[in-house]
Amino acid sequence: MRGPPPGPFRPGFFRSPLRGPRLTAILGLTLLGLVAIVAVTGFLSHAAYQPDLGNNAIVEPDLPLTFFDWPTGPSWLYALNQGLHVNAGLVAVPWLLAKLWSVMPRLFAWPPVTSAAQAVERATIALLVASTIFLFATGIANIQYWYVFDFDFVKAHYYAAVVFAAALGVHLVVKLPVALRSLRGRAGSELRDSPLVAIAPDAPVLSRRALLAAVGGGSAALLVANAGESIGGPLRRIAFLAPRRDGGFPVNKTAAGAKITEAMTGPAYRLVLAGGGGEIALSREELLALPQATHTLTLGCVEGWSTRQQWTGVPLLELARIAGVRDPSQLTVGSLQPKGILRQATLAANQVADSRSLLVLKVGGVDLEPDHGYPARIIVPGLPGVHNTKWVGRMEFRA
Amino acid sequence: MKRYGASPVHLLAHLAALALAAWALLQIPGLGNWQRIVVWLVAAVVLHDLVLFPAYTVAGRLVGRSPYVRVPLALSALLLLVFFPVMCGKGEGAYTRVSGVEWDGYAERWLLVSALLFLGSGILYAVRSRT
Numbered sequence: 001m002r003g004p005p006p007g008p009f010r011p012g013f014f015r016s017p018l019r020g021p022r023l024t025a026i027l028g029l030t031l032l033g034l035v036a037i038v039a040v041t042g043f044l045s046h047a048a049y050q051p052d053l054g055n056n057a058i059v060e061p062d063l064p065l066t067f068f069d070w071p072t073g074p075s076w077l078y079a080l081n082q083g084l085h086v087n088a089g090l091v092a093v094p095w096l097l098a099k100l101w102s103v104m105p106r107l108f109a110w111p112p113v114t115s116a117a118q119a120v121e122r123a124t125i126a127l128l129v130a131s132t133i134f135l136f137a138t139g140i141a142n143i144q145y146w147y148v149f150d151f152d153f154v155k156a157h158y159y160a161a162v163v164f165a166a167a168l169g170v171h172l173v174v175k176l177p178v179a180l181r182s183l184r185g186r187a188g189s190e191l192r193d194s195p196l197v198a199i200a201p202d203a204p205v206l207s208r209r210a211l212l213a214a215v216g217g218g219s220a221a222l223l224v225a226n227a228g229e230s231i232g233g234p235l236r237r238i239a240f241l242a243p244r245r246d247g248g249f250p251v252n253k254t255a256a257g258a259k260i261t262e263a264m265t266g267p268a269y270r271l272v273l274a275g276g277g278g279e280i281a282l283s284r285e286e287l288l289a290l291p292q293a294t295h296t297l298t299l300g301c302v303e304g305w306s307t308r309q310q311w312t313g314v315p316l317l318e319l320a321r322i323a324g325v326r327d328p329s330q331l332t333v334g335s336l337q338p339k340g341i342l343r344q345a346t347l348a349a350n351q352v353a354d355s356r357s358l359l360v361l362k363v364g365g366v367d368l369e370p371d372h373g374y375p376a377r378i379i380v381p382g383l384p385g386v387h388n389t390k391w392v393g394r395m396e397f398r399a
Numbered sequence: 400m401k402r403y404g405a406s407p408v409h410l411l412a413h414l415a416a417l418a419l420a421a422w423a424l425l426q427i428p429g430l431g432n433w434q435r436i437v438v439w440l441v442a443a444v445v446l447h448d449l450v451l452f453p454a455y456t457v458a459g460r461l462v463g464r465s466p467y468v469r470v471p472l473a474l475s476a477l478l479l480l481v482f483f484p485v486m487c488g489k490g491e492g493a494y495t496r497v498s499g500v501e502w503d504g505y506a507e508r509w510l511l512v513s514a515l516l517f518l519g520s521g522i523l524y525a526v527r528s529r530t
Contacts, residue, residue: 115404120413133443145490151432162423170416241482254499
């Protein structure tokens with residue numbers, strides 16, 4: 001049999017003295033902890049959009065992930081979920097790069113396939129690496145509003161995440177025992193024989209501990225650069241590279257962007273309540289004359305930024321009563337916004353029933369600004385930001 | 400299972416995972432512009448394994464072996480790799496359209512933080528090499 005082709009396929013090509021099963025185990029287990037957070041929060045976010053209700057589905061509820069009611073408390077639940085998703089994802093980047101670096105000699109193993117078992121293993125690893133980098137690249141571009149991909153981000157991110165979860169699961173079946181064995185006990189002879197260990201190592205530049213510290217330093221730098229936008233308040237300004245370090249009360253849709261005109265929101269504005277047979281139209285003055293409640297609640301965006309505000313408005317249950325529906329099972333809220341998949345959202349019974357769920361007329365004691373949804377918008381504690389419909393024109397309660 | 404080369408658990412676990420992954424991949428042709436998703440999945444591996452990895456390996460060799468140079472350089476490059484879209488204003492149009500505000504100073508802040516990293520490492524090196 002002929003020998004391996006030149007270059008990285010030759011034994012001795014990789015010379016770092018740091019590579020070895022123990023380093024890969026440490027990197028892999030740390031990365032596992034981080035991507036587990038990212039994956040769980042990602043699938044939870046899918047559930048939080050309640051794709052099985054009304055026309056909510058951006059991604060069809062095709063996997064059994066939406067079997068529970070998304071809770072309304074604590075109000076920062078969704079902000080926390082997305083803060084973890086985005087920031088744990090950023091923190092994982094250097095661990096991912098280091099982990100891939102540590103196993104790079106395996107990519108160029110020669111012969112490339114020695115058994116059927118190894119062939120299927122390599123195929124799943126190809127899926128794992130492809131889906132992982134795809135998820136990181138699309139997610140990182142998306143939080144920076146760089147829509148360079150001309151496909152549907154949400155759907156592609158979701159199905160790639162399913163590929164990732166499947167491939168990671170089987171990778172753990174195969175490699176978790178190996179990783180734990182490498183960490184336990186002293187490096188035995190089978191570890192020294194590992195194909196990760198350099199045959200002709202260079203003199204060390206860094207100790208393994210220093211390398212891990214540098215990777216952790218990379219995580220810390222990315223966390224400081226971004227986390228402020230997730231926590232909000234004064235920390236927002238410290239987040240020196242966060243896409244949402246702008247202060248105040250950020251929006252993800254301006255009135256102009258949503259094509260909301262003054263004619264829609266002026267004196268002719270009426271909120272239509274439906275559900276109990278007929279329809280009832282209320283002006284903003286009539287809404288202001290109804291019983292009001294004030295709550296301080298956190299609004300969290302899927303992109304990982306959040307804002308905490310004092311909201312004043314009519315409790316949704318009060319509007320259900322006026323519409324003539326006792327204990328509504330669902331509420332579909334429609335915006336005046338003429339276009340866009342997110343111009344309406346359907347809420348579940350537990351969300352309408354929460355006394356803190358409001359049709360908001362004022363924020364911080366003053367009238368809503370046009371960009372924040374004047375004349376009226378929804379706030380439901382724990383709900384994904386974009387489902388808190390702005391410029392509400394119609395509310396349809398279902399018994 | 401001598402032929403296969405591993406235990407039945409190994410085979411069954413892989414079959415289960417590959418079946419689920421195949422299901423997810425088969426949803427992709429139902430999406431708009433799905434060919435681009437496939438291109439991105441393949442490009443993800445190629446760009447990492449055959450572009451990024453060789454590039455930073457060569458860069459590491461070029462800057463020499465001192466960790467006092469390599470570590471701050473790697474940190475600065477990491478911030479650039481992750482946040483270059485915002486630094487280069489890649490999403491500026493979309494960002495201003497949705498948020499009503501404008502981006503400002505990202506590349507400048509990255510340069511200043513990089514300067515701090517190099518300066519800090521230089522001071523550390525100077526102090527440590529004196530003692």
